[in-house]
Amino acid sequence: MTRILTLGLRAALFWLMTALVALAQTPIQDLLQTYQADVAKPSRKSIETVVDALIASGLPETRSVLSKWREKELYQRDEDGLFFFGEVAGQDIRLIDIATGQTVGAYDKKSVTQLKPNSGVRSVIATALVRYQLTDPDPAKRAEGLTAIERGAEASHLPALRASLDGETDAGLLGRKQRLERLLTIAYDDDSAARVAAIESFSKDLGVDARGALNPLLATTRKAATALPEGVNIARKVKPGSDDLDRDDAYALLVETGLAPALIPPSEQKEALIAHIENGQVAGFDVLNLNTDAARFDAYAALAATGAVRPTVTPAEVDAALASHVFYDQYLEPDAAVTGAAKKALLSIKTRVGLNQALDLGLDGLSLASIYFLAAIGLAITFGVMGVINMAHGEFIMMGAYTGYVVQQFIPNYTVSIIVALPLAFAVTFAAGVAMERLVIRWLYNRPLETLLATFGISIALQQLAKNIFGTQARPLTSPGWLDGALVLNDVVSISYIRIAIFVLGLIFLFLLLFILNKTRMGLEVRAVTQNPRMAASMGINPERVNMLTFGLGSGIAGIAGVAIGLYAKVTSELGADYIVQSFMTVVVGGVGNIWGALLGATMIGFLQKGIEWFNPSNTLAAQTYMIIFIIIFIQFRPKGIIALKGRAAGD
Structure with missing residues (x-):
C-alpha cells in the first residue's frame, strides 16, 4: 500500500513539474521572463523597451498583458518568478495562465506579488494600447479608439495616431484620423513648422473642435x-x-x-x-x-x-x-509663429462663421415663413374672397392638430398615421368650416364688426370644447422616425427635417392652390366672385355656393396646417391662438386674398421676426412687439399690402 502511494505521489509530482515546464515555455511567458526585472519593477525608461519588445513579438496575448498590467491585474508568483493574470478570490489570489486562460490555482496573497506600475509607466502602456486599438482589424474598435482620443486627448496619443495612418483602409476613419492628428499636432507637437502647417489647414474649417484647438493658443x-x-x-x-x-x-x-x-x-x-x-x-x-x-x-x-x-x-x-x-x-504660447498663424486662422474662421450664421438665420427665417404661410393661406382665401374676419381660424388649426393626435391613438405607425391624418384633418375642418359658414357667417355678410364678434365667440367656445374633451395637458403628436434629427451642413448651419417637411408641404399647397384658382372651374368661379359678385351671379355662378366651398377650403387647409404645426409644437387648446395674430398680419401685409401676397407676407414676417430675435435672443416677446410696431408702420405707407387685390375685398 505504501509503495502504491509513493508511486502515485511521484506521478502527481511528475505531471505537476511537466505542467510548470510547459507553462514556462509558452512564448509570451518566455518573453516576460526575458525582461523579468523590468516587468516586476518598471521605470519610465525601462518600460518602453519592454513594451516595444511585446509589440514587436506579434503575440496574440500582448494586448491582454498590457491591459492587465495597466489595470494592476498582473501578478508574479514568488516561488518561480512566473507571471499570471490574477483575480481576488476571498483571502486568496486566483492565478490564470496568460496563454491558455485556464486557472492555475488559488494562492495566498503572501506568496504572489501584485505588479503596481506608477502613473508614468501606466501612461506608456496606455499609449501602446491606443496603438493597438487604432490598428484593430475591426473598424468599430478603431472608431471607439478615435472617439476615446477625441474625448480626452493626450500628448502620448499623437505618435500612436500617426503610426496608424498608413495602414488605415476605411476612408471615413482615415479622414477622422487625419483631422485628429492635425488637432493633436497643434496642441502637442514640438515642431513649430508642423504646428503652423496644421493651424493653416484649419483656416477654412468651421468645426467647433478646430476653434477649440486654436483659441487656447491665443490665451x-x-x-x-x-x-x-x-x-x-x-x-x-x-x-x-x-x-x-x-x-x-x-x-x-x-x-x-x-x-x-x-x-x-x-x-x-x-x-x-x-x-x-x-x-x-x-x-x-x-x-x-x-x-x-x-x-x-x-x-x-x-x-x-x-x-x-x-x-x-x-x-x-x-x-x-x-x-x-x-x-x-x-x-501663454511661447512660439510667436504659432500664435500669429492661430490669429490669422481664427480671423478667417470668424468671417466664415459670420457668413454661415447669416445663412443659418436665413434658413430659420425661411422655415418660420413656411409655417406662417401654412397657417395663413386658408385665411387669405376666406378673407380675400368673402371679406370675413374669421377669428376662429386658429381653432381650425387646433382641430387639425387634435385630429392628428386622435389618429395616432388608433394607428401606432407614425408614418401611416400622418398620411391618414392629413386628409382626415382636411375633411374634419372642411366640414366644420362649411357648417360654420352655413349656420353663422352667411347671416353676417357685409357686417364686419358682428362677424368679428361672432367668430371670436366661436373661437372661445371651440377652445373650451377642446379642453373638455382632451383636457388642459399638452398632447403629443409624434413625427415619424425619418423626420427626427436635422440636416447638418456644418457645425454652424443646420435645419430640422420637420421644418424641411413643413417647407415642402407649404410649396405643395402653394402650387396646388395656384392650380385650383387658375386651372379649374372652381378657381374661375372664385376669382369671378372675388372681382365682381353681382356680375358673377348674372353669369350663372352661385356666389353663396362659392362662398361656402371657399370657406370650407380655407378651413380645411388650416386643419392640414394644424397637423404640420403639431409635429413640433405642443398640441393644446391654445395652439391656434398662438398663430392667429401672425396669420392676420401675413394676410394684411401680403395683400388680402392673394396667394402670392400671402407668400410674400409670410416671408417678410418670418425673416423680420428671426432678425429681431437675433438682435435680442433672450426676449422673444419683445421681438414680437417690435415686429407688430414695424408692421403697423408698414401698413401706414402701404395699406393694401405688398400685392394689392382689386375687387370686393379691396374695397372697390
Whole structure:
C-alpha cells in the first residue's frame, strides 16, 4: 500500500513539474521572463523597451498583458518568478495562465506579488494600447479608439495616431484620423513648422473642435515690468486708465508682482488711528476733525512719519509707479509663429462663421415663413374672397392638430398615421368650416364688426370644447422616425427635417392652390366672385355656393396646417391662438386674398421676426412687439399690402 502511494505521489509530482515546464515555455511567458526585472519593477525608461519588445513579438496575448498590467491585474508568483493574470478570490489570489486562460490555482496573497506600475509607466502602456486599438482589424474598435482620443486627448496619443495612418483602409476613419492628428499636432507637437502647417489647414474649417484647438493658443496673461522683456511672446501693451486696464487694477498688479508697495486700505488706516488716540488726538490731529477721508489720510501720514505704523502710498507715488512700469499681455504660447498663424486662422474662421450664421438665420427665417404661410393661406382665401374676419381660424388649426393626435391613438405607425391624418384633418375642418359658414357667417355678410364678434365667440367656445374633451395637458403628436434629427451642413448651419417637411408641404399647397384658382372651374368661379359678385351671379355662378366651398377650403387647409404645426409644437387648446395674430398680419401685409401676397407676407414676417430675435435672443416677446410696431408702420405707407387685390375685398 505504501509503495502504491509513493508511486502515485511521484506521478502527481511528475505531471505537476511537466505542467510548470510547459507553462514556462509558452512564448509570451518566455518573453516576460526575458525582461523579468523590468516587468516586476518598471521605470519610465525601462518600460518602453519592454513594451516595444511585446509589440514587436506579434503575440496574440500582448494586448491582454498590457491591459492587465495597466489595470494592476498582473501578478508574479514568488516561488518561480512566473507571471499570471490574477483575480481576488476571498483571502486568496486566483492565478490564470496568460496563454491558455485556464486557472492555475488559488494562492495566498503572501506568496504572489501584485505588479503596481506608477502613473508614468501606466501612461506608456496606455499609449501602446491606443496603438493597438487604432490598428484593430475591426473598424468599430478603431472608431471607439478615435472617439476615446477625441474625448480626452493626450500628448502620448499623437505618435500612436500617426503610426496608424498608413495602414488605415476605411476612408471615413482615415479622414477622422487625419483631422485628429492635425488637432493633436497643434496642441502637442514640438515642431513649430508642423504646428503652423496644421493651424493653416484649419483656416477654412468651421468645426467647433478646430476653434477649440486654436483659441487656447491665443490665451494671455497680464504682466507688469520695468521694461518690455525680450524673447517673450507679447500680445499687446496695455495702458493704465484705459478701458482694458483700470488704474487700481494696474497698481494691484504691481503690488502682486513685487514692483510696488501695497496700499493701506482705509479700514486699516482707521483702525490704526483708533489704536493711537491719546488725549483726544492722533499725531497732533484732533479726533473731532477726522471726519473726512482726506483728514484721516493726513493724520495717518503724520503717524507713519513717527514710525508708529507702516507708511502708506500717496496718490503721487501711485502715479509715479504706474508711469515707470509697462503693462502687457503675454501669450501663454511661447512660439510667436504659432500664435500669429492661430490669429490669422481664427480671423478667417470668424468671417466664415459670420457668413454661415447669416445663412443659418436665413434658413430659420425661411422655415418660420413656411409655417406662417401654412397657417395663413386658408385665411387669405376666406378673407380675400368673402371679406370675413374669421377669428376662429386658429381653432381650425387646433382641430387639425387634435385630429392628428386622435389618429395616432388608433394607428401606432407614425408614418401611416400622418398620411391618414392629413386628409382626415382636411375633411374634419372642411366640414366644420362649411357648417360654420352655413349656420353663422352667411347671416353676417357685409357686417364686419358682428362677424368679428361672432367668430371670436366661436373661437372661445371651440377652445373650451377642446379642453373638455382632451383636457388642459399638452398632447403629443409624434413625427415619424425619418423626420427626427436635422440636416447638418456644418457645425454652424443646420435645419430640422420637420421644418424641411413643413417647407415642402407649404410649396405643395402653394402650387396646388395656384392650380385650383387658375386651372379649374372652381378657381374661375372664385376669382369671378372675388372681382365682381353681382356680375358673377348674372353669369350663372352661385356666389353663396362659392362662398361656402371657399370657406370650407380655407378651413380645411388650416386643419392640414394644424397637423404640420403639431409635429413640433405642443398640441393644446391654445395652439391656434398662438398663430392667429401672425396669420392676420401675413394676410394684411401680403395683400388680402392673394396667394402670392400671402407668400410674400409670410416671408417678410418670418425673416423680420428671426432678425429681431437675433438682435435680442433672450426676449422673444419683445421681438414680437417690435415686429407688430414695424408692421403697423408698414401698413401706414402701404395699406393694401405688398400685392394689392382689386375687387370686393379691396374695397372697390
